Structures are given as C-alpha cells and as structure tokens.
Amino acid sequence: MKRNEDFRKALGEPDEYFRQSVIDTLDQLNMQAEKKSRPQRRYSTRIIASFAALVLAVTGIVLGRRYIPGISPDGHIDAINPTPTVATQLAKSASVVETDLATLSIRNTGIDGNTVYVSVEVMPRKKKSLALNWSLKPYSDSVTKIGKTPDYEGQTVMGWAREHGYEEIIRVVFSNAFEPLTPGVVDAPFDQQTGIVPAPAFDSLCINHSEYEDNGATLIYVTGNLLPDTKEYMLGFVLQTWDMTLTDHAVHDSAISIDPQIFGNIPFTIGEPEKPEVIAEYRRASDPENPNITLSLLRTSYSDFYEIRTNNTHDAQEYTGTSIFEYDNGLPIPISVSILPGVEIQPEGDNDPYVFRRACDINDVPEKLSLFLVSGQMQEFILTSSRAGTPTGNSTARKVVPPLEEYSAQAWAVTAESLSDLYENAEARIGQVYCVKGVVENTFLDDHLGRVIINVGENGQYLPVCVESSEDYPFTWKVGSYYQIYADVTSIEGNMPILTARYSFTMSENIAIGTDFATLKVREAKTDGYGVFLQVEVLPQNEKTLVVANTLNIMNDSVRKLGIDERKSIYQWAVDNHYQLLIVDFNSPADTTDNDTDPDRGFHSYWNEPSFTSENGSTVISAARDAIPDTAQYELGYTLAYIDQDPSGNPVHHSLAEGVIPVTVTETEEPKVIAEYKAVSEPSAYFDNPDATLTLLRSPWSDYYEFRSSHTDHAFPDKTRYNFELSNDFFTDGDYVEYCVGKNNFKISYQAIEDDNTFVVRHSCTFPEKFPEHLRLNDPSNIFSGLFEKVQ
Amino acid sequence: MTNEAFTEAVIRMTPTLYRIARGQLLIEADQQDAVQEAIRRSWEKRNSLKNERYLQTWVIRILLNVCHDIQRHGKREFPVEELPERSLAAPDYIDLRDALFRLKEKERVPVILHYVEGYDVKHVAEILKIPVNSVKTRLMRARAHLRNILNEEALEDNETK
Numbered sequence: 047m048k049r050n051e052d053f054r055k056a057l058g059e060p061d062e063y064f065r066q067s068v069i070d071t072l073d074q075l076n077m078q079a080e081k082k083s084r085p086q087r088r089y090s091t092r093i094i095a096s097f098a099a100l101v102l103a104v105t106g107i108v109l110g111r112r113y114i115p116g117i118s119p120d121g122h123i124d125a126i127n128p129t130p131t132v133a134t135q136l137a138k139s140a141s142v143v144e145t146d147l148a149t150l151s152i153r154n155t156g157i158d159g160n161t162v163y164v165s166v167e168v169m170p171r172k173k174k175s176l177a178l179n180w181s182l183k184p185y186s187d188s189v190t191k192i193g194k195t196p197d198y199e200g201q202t203v204m205g206w207a208r209e210h211g212y213e214e215i216i217r218v219v220f221s222n223a224f225e226p227l228t229p230g231v232v233d234a235p236f237d238q239q240t241g242i243v244p245a246p247a248f249d250s251l252c253i254n255h256s257e258y259e260d261n262g263a264t265l266i267y268v269t270g271n272l273l274p275d276t277k278e279y280m281l282g283f284v285l286q287t288w289d290m291t292l293t294d295h296a297v298h299d300s301a302i303s304i305d306p307q308i309f310g311n312i313p314f315t316i317g318e319p320e321k322p323e324v325i326a327e328y329r330r331a332s333d334p335e336n337p338n339i340t341l342s343l344l345r346t347s348y349s350d351f352y353e354i355r356t357n358n359t360h361d362a363q364e365y366t367g368t369s370i371f372e373y374d375n376g377l378p379i380p381i382s383v384s385i386l387p388g389v390e391i392q393p394e395g396d397n398d399p400y401v402f403r404r405a406c407d408i409n410d411v412p413e414k415l416s417l418f419l420v421s422g423q424m425q426e427f428i429l430t431s432s433r434a435g436t437p438t439g440n441s442t443a444r445k446v447v448p449p450l451e452e453y454s455a456q457a458w459a460v461t462a463e464s465l466s467d468l469y470e471n472a473e474a475r476i477g478q479v480y481c482v483k484g485v486v487e488n489t490f491l492d493d494h495l496g497r498v499i500i501n502v503g504e505n506g507q508y509l510p511v512c513v514e515s516s517e518d519y520p521f522t523w524k525v526g527s528y529y530q531i532y533a534d535v536t537s538i539e540g541n542m543p544i545l546t547a548r549y550s551f552t553m554s555e556n557i558a559i560g561t562d563f564a565t566l567k568v569r570e571a572k573t574d575g576y577g578v579f580l581q582v583e584v585l586p587q588n589e590k591t592l593v594v595a596n597t598l599n600i601m602n603d604s605v606r607k608l609g610i611d612e613r614k615s616i617y618q619w620a621v622d623n624h625y626q627l628l629i630v631d632f633n634s635p636a637d638t639t640d641n642d643t644d645p646d647r648g649f650h651s652y653w654n655e656p657s658f659t660s661e662n663g664s665t666v667i668s669a670a671r672d673a674i675p676d677t678a679q680y681e682l683g684y685t686l687a688y689i690d691q692d693p694s695g696n697p698v699h700h701s702l703a704e705g706v707i708p709v710t711v712t713e714t715e716e717p718k719v720i721a722e723y724k725a726v727s728e729p730s731a732y733f734d735n736p737d738a739t740l741t742l743l744r745s746p747w748s749d750y751y752e753f754r755s756s757h758t759d760h761a762f763p764d765k766t767r768y769n770f771e772l773s774n775d776f777f778t779d780g781d782y783v784e785y786c787v788g789k790n791n792f793k794i795s796y797q798a799i800e801d802d803n804t805f806v807v808r809h810s811c812t813f814p815e816k817f818p819e820h821l822r823l824n825d826p827s828n829i830f831s832g833l834f835e836k837v838q
Numbered sequence: 839m840t841n842e843a844f845t846e847a848v849i850r851m852t853p854t855l856y857r858i859a860r861g862q863l864l865i866e867a868d869q870q871d872a873v874q875e876a877i878r879r880s881w882e883k884r885n886s887l888k889n890e891r892y893l894q895t896w897v898i899r900i901l902l903n904v905c906h907d908i909q910r911h912g913k914r915e916f917p918v919e920e921l922p923e924r925s926l927a928a929p930d931y932i933d934l935r936d937a938l939f940r941l942k943e944k945e946r947v948p949v950i951l952h953y954v955e956g957y958d959v960k961h962v963a964e965i966l967k968i969p970v971n972s973v974k975t976r977l978m979r980a981r982a983h984l985r986n987i988l989n990e991e992a993l994e995d996n997e998t999k
Binding site for chain 1 (some may be wrong): 849873938950954
C-alpha cells in the first residue's frame with residue numbers, strides 16, 4: 047500500500063543548497079527591484095550609439111546588414127575574424143583575486159573613446175586544468191577554437207583535453223559586478239542596469255576574444271562602457287567546472303555546468319583616456335556637391351577609427367537610415383572600423399576622389415579600411431604597414447577588384463568541362479573569374495589564407511576546386527557548408543590552380559547539398575508571414591540506412607511514424623532489419639545579430655506524417671521556424687549522426703557531418719481570421735484584461751491565435767520577443783485553447799507592443815473546425831488566461 | 839503584492855516547488871534552474887496579480903510550464919534504466935520514484951499535486967486549468983498504471999476525496 051507520505055519520501059526534501067539557491071534568487075530579484083527604484087545615470091544616445099557601433103564593428107556586425115559566417119549575403123566578402131588589437135596600456139592599479147579554482151588578475155586596462163578595455167588573466171590552480179571563455183562549448187567546439195592543433199579531424203575541446211591528460215575544465219563567465227560584494231559601487235560600468243549594452247547581449251558583445259597561453263593561463267578580453275568621472279570599476283566573474291565524464295556530446299553543452307560555482311568581483315582602476323592619434327587626414331576632392339567633408343583616420347592602442355566631419359545637412363540624410371549613427375550638424379560622426387593591425391591607407395597618388403566617396407556611402411559602411419580599395423577600375427594600390435610588431439609586414443601591392451556587377455559579368459561557370467580546361471591551361475587562366483557553387487569539403491589547417499577544397503560536382507560527382515579567401519578579406523570557411531561565390535585564378539601550386547574568393551551571391555532556387563553520408567534537398571520552402579515551413583528530403587548514400595529526424599525518439603517512437611507498418615520501435619526495427627540509423631538534426635547557425643529573441647530561435651524538425659520511401663531509402667523531414675519580417679533568405683543548419691551500439695547494446699551517437707543550407711522561401715497566402723472573441727469578466731482570473739480580444743487565424747500551414755490588450759505592462763522589458771520551439775501536447779482535456787498545442791508539434795510565438803500601443807501576443811495553435819461560443823485561453827504564465835465569448 | 843510578501847510566500851513554497859520540479863525533471867541542475875526561472879517569471883508580474891491568494895497556484899503553474907520548456911529544449915529524455923541522480927529519495931522509495939516517472943506526464947502531475955502536495959482535486963483542476971472530472975480521471979488512470987508498475991493493489995486507500 048502506498049500512502050501520501052510514501053510519495054512524498056519518493057520525491058524527497060530540498061537540501062540546504064537548494065533552499066539557499068531559492069533565497070539567493072529572491073535576494074537578487076529584490077536587489078534589482080531596489081536598484082531600479084533609484085535614479086539612474088543617463089547617457090546620451092550619442093554615446094550609446096558610438097559605443098554600440100564600436101562593439102558591433104568589433105564583433106563583425108553592422109546593423110541593417112545580416113551576415114553569415116564567411117561571406118555576406120549581399121555579395122561582399124566579410125571580415126569576420128578581425129585580428130584583435132592588443133591592449134598595451136598598463137593598468138594604474140592591477141588587481142588579483144584568488145579562488146579555489148583559479149587566480150584572476152587584471153593584466154591590462156585601457157580607455158578609448160567611451161570604452162573601457164580590460165584583459166583578464168585566468169590562471170587555473172591545478173596544473174592540468176584549462177580555463178575556457180564562457181561561450182565555448184567543449185563538447186562540440188573544435189579544439190582549434192582555443193588555438194590548439196587537433197590530433198585528428200573533428201577533435202573537440204573536451205576530446206583534446208581528455209586525451210592530453212587534463213583533469214578539469216573551468217568555465218569563466220564575466221558579468222556585471224555582484225552588488226552584494228560591492229557596497230557603494232552601484233553604477234559600475236559592467237552593470238546591465240546602467241550599462242549601455244542591454245542584457246543578455248552584454249556578455250556576448252563585450253567578451254571579445256580570448257587567448258590560451260603556453261603557461262596554462264587564459265587571457266580574456268572584456269570591454270565595458272566608460273563612465274564619466276569614474277576611475278574605480280568592478281568586473282563580476284563566475285567560475286564553474288564542466289563535467290568531463292559525459293560520453294554523449296548531445297547531453298550536452300548547456301546542461302553540464304555544475305558545482306562548484308565560485309563568483310566574485312575583481313576591482314580595478316583605470317588611467318586617463320588615451321587620446322587618439324591622427325594617422326591621416328583626407329579632404330574630399332573633386333566632388334562639387336560636397337566640398338566640405340573631411341575624413342580623419344584615428345588610432346589608439348586598442349582600435350582604429352575614422353571620423354567624418356561635415357557641415358552639409360544633405361549628407362546627414364544619408365546617415366539617418368541606420369540606427370548606429372547620430373548626426374548633429376557640424377559635429378563629427380564617429381564611425382568605428384576594425385582593420386588589420388598594421389595596415390593603413392596610402393593611395394598611390396593624392397588625386398583619387400573615388401576612395402573618399404566610398405567612405406561616405408553609409409550603405410557600404412566599411413568594416414576595415416581596406417574596403418576603400420574597391421573601385422571601378424582594375425588598378426593597383428600600394429599599401430604600407432607602418433605599425434611596429436604587427437604581422438602584416440612590408441609594403442604590399444594589392445589588386446583592386448572591380449564592383450560585383452563588373453566582376454561577375456566576366457565569370458565562367460564551373461562545370462566538368464570548364465574545370466578540365468582550367469586544370470589543363472592553368473597558367474593561361476590566371477585572372478579568369480569563375481562562378482563556384484558547392485560544399486566545402488576540406489580546409490587546410492595550416493594555411494592562414496583559409497584555403498579550402500570546394501566540391502562543385504552534383505549528384506555524387508566529385509569536382510574539386512581549390513579556393514582561398516583573399517588577404518584583404520579573410521574569413522573562416524565552414525566545412526560542410528554550401529557557398530556560392532565568384533573567384534578568380536590567382537596562382538598555381540603544383541598542378542593545382544588556386545582561386546581567390548571575391549564575392550558571394552544568393553540564388554532564388556533551393557539547392558541540394560551532397561555529403562559523404564546523405565544528400566539533403568529542400569523540396570519545399572514556404573512562409574505565411576508568421577512561420578517558415580520546409581520539407582527536406584534526405585537521401586542516404588548507403589543502402590540499409592534509415593534516416594530519422596532527431597525529433598523522434600528512436601527508443602520509444604513506433605517505426606509506423608516513418609510509414610513502416612510494423613509494431614516496433616524505430617531502433618528495434620533498425621536492429622532487426624540490419625539498418626543503420628542516420629539521425630538528422632536541423633538547427634540554425636548562431637544569429638548574433640538578433641538579441642531580442644529566444645537563443646534557440648531557428649529551424650527545428652517536427653513530425654508531420656510518415657515520410658520514408660522504401661524505393662530509394664529517402665525520408666522527408668518537416669522543419670519550421672518563426673518568420674523574420676521582410677526576409678526570404680534563411681539558413682538551415684544540419685547535423686548528421688549515426689547511431690551504433692555499444693558492447694551492451696545501447697545506442698551511441700557518432701557525429702558525422704554538419705553544415706548549412708541556404709534556403710529561399712516563397713510566400714503563400716497570409717493567415718485569415720476565422721473567429722473573433724472578446725474577454726468575459728471572471729472573478730477567479732489571475733489578471734484583469736477587460737478589453738482583451740482573441741482572434742483566431744488560419745493559414746495553409748498553421749493556425750494561430752492573437753491576444754490583444756491595452757495592458758502594455760504585460761510586455762517583457764525588451765518589448766518585442768520572438769520564440770519558436772518544439773512543443774508537446776501537455777494539457778489537452780476540455781474546451782481549451784492551449785498556448786502551445788499543435789498537431790505538428792511546434793510553437794511559434796511573438797509578442798510586441800505595436801504602434802497603436804496595443805500589446806499583442808501571437809501563438810501558433812491547432813483549432814478544431816467549429817468553435818464554441820465560449821472558450822478559455824490558457825497561456826503559460828496565466829497572464830493572458832481567461833474566458834472569451836465569440837463575437838458574432 | 840509587496841516584495842516582502844512575495845519573498846516570504848515563495849520561501850514557504852520551496853519544498854513544494856522542489857518536489858514538483860523533481861517530479862518533472864530528472865537532472866538536479868535542471869530542477870534548480872526550473873525553480874529559479876519560475877520565481878523570476880512570477881516576480882516580473884507579481885504586481886499585476888489580482889489577488890494574493892492565487893499566488894501559490896499561479897507559481898506552481900508557471901513552474902510546470904518552465905519544467906516543460908526545459909524538457910523540450912534539453913531533450914533530456916532517459917530510458918528508465920538510466921535514471922540519474924536519485925540519491926535524495928530515501929532508498930526504500932526509489933522504486934516508487936521510478937514508477938512515478940513511468941507515468942505519462944499528464945498523469946504524473948496530478949499525482950504529485952494531489953498525493954504529494956495534498957491539494958484537493960478542485961485545487962489541482964485550478965492549477966492545471968482543466969475540469970475537475972479530468973483530474974479525477976487522470977488520478978484514476980495513474981493509480982491503475984502505478985498498480986501495474988509496482989505490482990501492488992493497495993492504492994485504493996488513497997481514493998480521491
């Protein structure tokens with residue numbers, strides 16, 4: 047017999063650690079509330095804008111343009127990995143904090159404009175211990191991310207650490223100062239309440255770079271905002287250790303940060319701001335419409351800037367199109383840029399007005415000064431390196447690449463025939479432009495130019511082309527990803543012609559990606575304006591391979607879900623029929639431009655209907671995500687993994703390949719209103735929403751409901767929030783509209799305060815064909831829950 | 839609702855929140871994350887709450903949804919044979935906890951709320967926002983399933999009141 051007490055004992059009582067964590071959470075919330083009630087120091091939007099511009103540029107992001115790793119969608123090669131500038135100004139008073147896990151010390155600090163730069167050395171206490179920047183995921187990130195050479199292809203940080211005898215991996219997080227430990231330091235610059243960059247973007251934007259030194263120390267660069275008249279600062283830190291015992295990397299990078307957790311603050315003092323050195327000045331030449339614009343190139347120890355001065359308000363209009371820059375007539379417009387250290391512009395002559403005109407075109411905000419080189423003519427500039435100690439060396443002659451439309455018009459398609467011609471006549475083809483479309487197969491690890499082999503063959507054909515990024519526009523290729531680029535032949539090594547990538551481009555039709563294990567083809571890509579819906583056919587290369595979306599539970603889900611009429615689990619069927627399971631996981635590459643959304647925002651596969659075709663072994667997998675306004679181009683990330691058995695017969699994952707498929711979606715009809723309801727007053731409701739309305743909508747792809755209310759205080763602080771996730775059918779009894787129901791097992795949600803000051807929450811849903819006169823909305827926080835009656 | 843009242847109420851609820859999270863999530867770190875996140879979410883809207891007497895059911899409901907979010911995001915579904923971290927259950931009750939986890943979620947939650955936390959079925963229905971009869975049905979099915987799992991027939995004494 048089981049009594050209530052038995053059940054209670056089965057679940058146990060919270061231990062002291064758990065109770066303390068609740069108390070700590072409440073303390074933290076109370077303190078935040080207290081702080082919000084105090085007057086805040088305000089910053090001008092100008093300062094905010096310039097800092098944001100600096101941080102964005104450093105991280106390779108410019109608002110208004112959306113970048114994918116390596117190559118930007120509008121055809122320009124990105125400078126994705128700008129070499130970090132090294133802080134050289136010593137701190138006035140450095141500080142050291144010793145903990146049980148590591149000793150943290152401020153190595154350098156500096157100031158530049160409105161930014162404080164700090165480099166923090168983290169030296170683990172144990173000899174065989176490795177300190178990682180918080181953003182690194184040791185179970186999935188390559189060991190190359192910490193500057194180590196992998197022992198084998200695909201070696202992760204965790205794999206490397208284990209195989210090199212490391213006993214401990216420390217996760218280092220920098221944050222706002224912890225207030226309980228810093229009485230009197232309320233307005234510390236690393237405080238998200240007063241800081242310029244709002245949480246949660248603070249960490250990701252402000253921890254710029256980390257270096258792993260031979261002595262075991264990890265050096266992490268952090269930036270924060272400079273406060274007026276403030277010399278004393280605090281930087282909060284949290285140290286945790288990663289669990290090194292897990293064998294399945296899918297269980298998983300975000301879940302295993304565990305005890306011990308050490309946190310504290312590092313105090314430090316800054317010196318005087320460094321005055322930027324003017325390294326060059328230009329005046330716009332031969333442009334009668336805008337004669338009074340000057341351009342100054344400025345440099346501090348930490349970064350390079352250029353500053354444009356103008357008193358022509360007409361120019362201001364050019365700049366107001368972006369939220370980065372503010373304009374005051376006659377005042378400088380600071381625009382931050384990141385350039386290769388040591389590179390500075392020295393045009394061959396002083397009569398090149400085109401250079402300057404590019405600088406003033408805000409639609410082409412240069413990420414590095416070398417973009418000035420883009421001109422309409424094939425000609426040569428001389429670049430000189432004048433900065434001591436930098437790797438770029440002496441004067442270098444650079445070729446100037448024509449604009450995309452001019453350059454691409456010269457391109458030859460890469461086919462088996464043209465490739466054969468290229469190999470046979472490589473010398474004669476130097477300078478010839480080619481259009482290269484294919485998947486990156488290999489990278490050359492030791493090659494700083496980012497040289498890769500791209501397979502341009504289709505339908506299993508192997509047609510390798512060697513392509514490298516140019517020195518002017520270096521970027522990191524992603525193995526397994528599909529690229530569409532224009533490149534010209536620049537050299538020959540052995541018999542291999544080397545092409546240098548200049549521009550990327552996008553295509554309107556969707557393509558098939560071939561890997562060694564499967565071919566993935568987007569058969570359908572639609573949007574109804576709220577969601578994006580894909581049908582992806584996955585055809586395995588090997589026979590006796592069963593492709594399964596990771597959404598399905600291979601141990602519990604029936605193989606009938608794939609359309610195979612047997613009463614077995616997927617796994618059991620595969621074992622009994624000697625099939626190998628190939629698991630496909632769809633996701634989205636990290637979108638660092640989007641800070642207002644769920645971190646997991648992106649494509650997820652969902653189960654739709656049986657989709658296995660026995661004739662050719664292919665499986666069609668459905669995937670969906672929320673729609674991005676005014677966007678037709680998306681990226682579908684994929685990971686392929688085989689399932690094997692360990693000696694005990696348990697399934698074991700083996701990751702095989704990952705990559706990105708560019709997807710172009712087409713619009714279908716927008717959702718139509720199918721019913722409207724208004725709120726009914728209910729004494730037992732948690733919250734009052736007397737004027738709320740509920741609108742039910744339907745598109746060919748999903749149903750949605752839209753809750754509207756004048757209560758804007760329900761909105762989250764960031765005002766607009768998108769969310770997409772997979773969902774399970776949770777509470778389904780009764781006549782309820784569930785916040786996350788859906789036969790397709792996904793949830794698209796959106797909330798915002800719209801222009802008319804109406805608070806709107808929208809969720810995907812699945813409705814019956816007929817609606818009752820009254821229905822109840824049941825949302826996760828219960829804020830919008832309530833009874834509604836139908837409007838006739 | 840004042841901050842102090844909210845804080846006191848949540849501290850009083852700690853054992854309940856713990857057991858609900860523990861009944862929903864297998865990994866200890868997840869359980870703790872879920873409770874903290876539920877406290878944060880409810881804190882954000884505490885001042886809009888119409889009546890303080892709703893606080894407890896409201897926070898529990900939020901916690902259930904947070905647990906659900908974590909289950910979905912983390913995909914941390916384990917076969918029962920691999921259940922981790924059960925040391926906090928008294929050794930004699932490990933079978934019972936495992937049996938609870940074999941129940942479907944929609945049956946397990948009412949069992950925890952009713953049998954473990956002592957809410958009557960009306961209260962459980964309020965928390966889950968489902969009809970009272972649905973709660974009774976789920977409890978009945980849960981008892982039958984537990985009986986099968988534990989190979990016992992002694993749950994009748996715990997009839998729904």
